[in-house]
Amino acid sequence: xxxxxxxxxxxxxxxxxxxxxxxxxxxxxxxxxxxxxxxxxxxxxxxxxxxxxxxxxxxxxxxxxxxxxxxxxxxxxxxxxxxxxxxxxxxxxxxxxxxxxxxxxxxxxxxxxxxxxxxxxxxxxxxxxxxxxxxxxxxxxxxxxxxxxxxxxxxxxxxxxxxxxxxxxxxxxxxxxxxxxxxxxxxxxxxxxxxxxxxxxxxxxxxxxxxxxxxxxxxxxxxxxxxxxxxxxxxxxxxxxxxxxxxxxxxxxxxxxxxxxxxxxxxxxxxxxxxxxxxxxxxxxxxxxxxxxxxxxxxxxxxxxxxxxxxxxxxxxxxxxxxxxxxxxxxxxxxxxxxxxxxxxxxxxxxxxxxxxxxxxxxxxxxxxxxxxxxxxxxxxxxxxxxxxxxxxxxxxxxxxxxxxxxxxxxxxxxxxxxxxxxxxxxxxxxxxxxxxxxxxxxxxxxxxxxxxxxxxxxxxxxxxxxxxxxxxxxxxxxxxxxxxxxxxxxxxxxxxxxxxxxxxxxxxxxxxxxxxxxxxxxxxxxxxxxxxxxxxxxxxxxxxxxxxxxxxxxxxx
Amino acid sequence: xxxxxxxxxxxxxxxxxxxxxxxxxxxxxxxxxxxxxxxxxxxxxxxxxxxxxxxxxxxxxxxxxxxxxxxxxxxxxxxxxxxxxxxxxxxxxxxxxxxxxxxxxxxxxxxxxxxxxxxxxxxxxxxxxxxxxxxxxxxxxxxxxxxxxxxxxxxxxxxxxxxxxxxxxxxxxxxxxxxxxxxxxxxxxxxxxxxxxxxxxxxxxxxxxxxxxxxxxxxxx
Numbered sequence: 001x002x003x004x005x006x007x008x009x010x011x012x013x014x015x016x017x018x019x020x021x022x023x024x025x026x027x028x029x030x031x032x033x034x035x036x037x038x039x040x041x042x043x044x045x046x047x048x049x050x051x052x053x054x055x056x057x058x059x060x061x062x063x064x065x066x067x068x069x070x071x072x073x074x075x076x077x078x079x080x081x082x083x084x085x086x087x088x089x090x091x092x093x094x095x096x097x098x099x100x101x102x103x104x105x106x107x108x109x110x111x112x113x114x115x116x117x118x119x120x121x122x123x124x125x126x127x128x129x130x131x132x133x134x135x136x137x138x139x140x141x142x143x144x145x146x147x148x149x150x151x152x153x154x155x156x157x158x159x160x161x162x163x164x165x166x167x168x169x170x171x172x173x174x175x176x177x178x179x180x181x182x183x184x185x186x187x188x189x190x191x192x193x194x195x196x197x198x199x200x201x202x203x204x205x206x207x208x209x210x211x212x213x214x215x216x217x218x219x220x221x222x223x224x225x226x227x228x229x230x231x232x233x234x235x236x237x238x239x240x241x242x243x244x245x246x247x248x249x250x251x252x253x254x255x256x257x258x259x260x261x262x263x264x265x266x267x268x269x270x271x272x273x274x275x276x277x278x279x280x281x282x283x284x285x286x287x288x289x290x291x292x293x294x295x296x297x298x299x300x301x302x303x304x305x306x307x308x309x310x311x312x313x314x315x316x317x318x319x320x321x322x323x324x325x326x327x328x329x330x331x332x333x334x335x336x337x338x339x340x341x342x343x344x345x346x347x348x349x350x351x352x353x354x355x356x357x358x359x360x361x362x363x364x365x366x367x368x369x370x371x372x373x374x375x376x377x378x379x380x381x382x383x384x385x386x387x388x389x390x391x392x393x394x395x396x397x398x399x400x401x402x403x404x405x406x407x408x409x410x411x412x413x414x415x416x417x418x419x420x421x422x423x424x425x426x427x428x429x430x431x432x433x434x435x436x437x438x439x440x441x442x443x444x445x446x447x448x449x450x451x452x453x454x455x456x457x458x459x460x461x462x463x464x465x466x467x468x469x470x471x472x473x474x475x476x477x478x479x480x481x482x483x484x485x486x487x488x489x490x491x492x493x494x495x496x497x498x499x500x501x502x503x504x505x506x507x508x509x510x511x512x513x514x515x516x517x518x519x520x521x522x523x524x525x526x527x528x529x530x531x532x533x534x535x536x537x538x539x540x541x542x543x544x545x546x547x548x549x550x551x552x553x554x555x556x557x558x
Numbered sequence: 559x560x561x562x563x564x565x566x567x568x569x570x571x572x573x574x575x576x577x578x579x580x581x582x583x584x585x586x587x588x589x590x591x592x593x594x595x596x597x598x599x600x601x602x603x604x605x606x607x608x609x610x611x612x613x614x615x616x617x618x619x620x621x622x623x624x625x626x627x628x629x630x631x632x633x634x635x636x637x638x639x640x641x642x643x644x645x646x647x648x649x650x651x652x653x654x655x656x657x658x659x660x661x662x663x664x665x666x667x668x669x670x671x672x673x674x675x676x677x678x679x680x681x682x683x684x685x686x687x688x689x690x691x692x693x694x695x696x697x698x699x700x701x702x703x704x705x706x707x708x709x710x711x712x713x714x715x716x717x718x719x720x721x722x723x724x725x726x727x728x729x730x731x732x733x734x735x736x737x738x739x740x741x742x743x744x745x746x747x748x749x750x751x752x753x754x755x756x757x758x759x760x761x762x763x764x765x766x767x768x769x770x771x772x773x774x775x776x777x778x779x
Contacts, residue, residue: 078767080762083759089763092719092760094722094725
């Protein structure tokens with residue numbers, strides 16, 4: 001025993017960054033307890049490291065601090081008077097106050113970085129009591145925490161391509177340990193950004209969009225924006241950080257609601273049934289027969305008129321159900337500007353490499369938002385399928401679609417037409433290069449199949465227990481210790497977990513390069529402005545001066 | 559000064575009231591002092607000058623430097639060798655001048671616990687107080703002096719901060735009376751310090767702590 005310890009302690013003796021000593025095993029098989037004289041440098045969530053002999057070499061094993069308790073400190077009796085500090089009382093009694101506090105910390109072993117597997121391997125062996133522990137070095141963490149596939153544990157990751165700088169470790173000083181997540185990983189296995197309102201969901205999403213639009217990534221991005229929160233992304237154009245020597249510059253396209261059209265022939269019979277008011281069984285039968293007949297036709301530009309003509313051809317002019325259907329179809333489809341027999345959103349306008357298209361849907365009602373999403377997703381998915389199968393396709397590159405208010409498009413209640421295609425893409429889209437990003441403040445209101453398929457999760461402050469449960473139940477990578485952190489996070493702080501990470505990490509989301517467009521409204525200021533505005537304007541109740549003399553009163557009576 | 563000042567209070571260490579002389583010790587820090595009576599010295603201590611919790615000092619010259627070894631009276635005991643005997647009593651009045659040790663006599667013993675040391679300056683007051691355990695031992699017959707309030711205050715003030723760093727040792731020596739002697743000392747210090755002194759609050763907290771711990775130990779709470 002002494003033989004094995006001596007070289008290790010000799011090695012550690014020269015290290016000034018030793019912060020604690022292992023005391024013994026903890027409650028769980030992967031947990032150990034260590035003691036540290038002060039809390040200066042160790043916070044919960046911090047990564048620490050120790051050395052073990054494994055596979056014939058020295059390995060740095062990483063562990064995460066999960067809990068801290070005080071085992072020795074000044075007695076509570078010293079706190080009897082709030083205006084007299086416990087140190088003063090201690091000094092009076094001659095009790096030394098330097099390093100009085102002794103903490104017992106619990107840490108969970110993550111493992112050592114296996115350079116062959118490019119992920120963590122658990123040594124399945126807890127450190128011996130007395131093993132010195134150090135704070136894990138910044139660069140090592142930058143390399144091994146995200147799933148970057150580095151072949152050593154000290155690669156300079158900032159130079160790698162296709163990575164997104166999302167922020168830095170929360171426990172370290174700003175920009176000390178930068179976390180870069182591989183874009184490919186979350187763009188193919190889907191992404192979920194979950195947080196309560198005001199915690200920085202769309203801010204974080206914008207940071208990711210910025211990273212994906214940089215010259216090293218040049219993503220093909222589509223943002224479904226029901227609230228118009230992404231109108232500042234255009235500032236990326238013209239910024240040096242987004243330009244490349246070969247002339248690349250991201251193309252930010254805003255697609256306003258007036259240009260969002262659904263060609264009627266793109267609708268599926270299920271969508272139409274959902275739009276119509278309670279069609280009877282007979283009507284449904286009539287409609288689906290006619291719809292299938294229309295879809296078999298060469299022409300893709302037919303409208304309600306043609307559909308009714310087809311029904312009348314099949315069932316006769318005087319069929320009562322056809323008459324009732326006509327009335328319903330005209331009311332629901334023909335009078336809705338969203339539907340058009342010919343016009344359609346041209347896919348080549350909204351998707352292209354190096355292009356970020358923001359579909360602004362803020363003036364559409366919820367139902368129309370869901371419908372346009374359904375049809376667009378379905379079309380794009382079909383094109384991706386064709387491309388992968390080597391058929392002619394309008395989209396010959398992978399795409400990533402980001403959904404603000406994701407629970408609106410894939411609700412747990414299941415009453416959105418878009419749910420089906422979202423489920424399909426999240427479960428099968430990876431093979432066809434179609435990634436989804438779901439942003440939501442109500443994880444409990446998102447369809448659990450969709451949420452559980454999101455391989456990478458960025459979770460921010462969430463206090464609602466239902467939403468925490470939803471994350472616990474559907475997000476596999478989020479461990480207990482991560483979930484415990486959620487209520488205590490402040491805006492801009494996030495837990496990144498899942499496929500893009502080798503182990504979950506607490507981060508501070510980095511500053512955006514473009515200004516943020518979705519902050520809270522300056523309510524008081526706006527009230528003041530509105531009040532001043534009203535004071536300046538004459539109101540109708542203000543009587544005009546009909547008297548004589550040089551009146552300055554308002555003459556306008558209309 | 560304050561109400562606690564007595565007629566015997568003077569800043570000159572040499573003219574302090576003599577309380578008694580060391581007759582034995584229980585440990586390095588715990589001495590037994592025989593209290594002077596009328597015939598032992600010119601001005602024997604009055605009752606209030608040798609009360610429970612009274613700070614005292616003993617002068618010692620070490621390597622040519624005068625030191626004051628500080629202590630406190632934490633216990634008193636009355637000795638009456640005649641208690642329970644019957645028979646004539648002859649010794650006392652006749653033999654006023656002759657009191658060798660083998661003649662048993664009524665006497666009062668005081669327990670003195672040592673608290674720390676200080677250096678005696680040329681103008682006969684103290685400086686450099688320390689609450690560390692005194693390294694030097696006292697001798698039999700060393701005179702124990704009443705400690706005036708001003709000296710008590712200087713001994714307890716280090717860098718303007720009140721200090722009672724000997725407390726754990728004192729509790730140990732004084733045993734069951736430990737909490738009481740500390741509370742008495744604190745009361746005395748509170749009387750000496752001005753009322754708006756920030757150290758008053760510190761003393762409050764310490765006093766509460768000591769009292770609470772003593773009650774806990776005695777099983778009251």
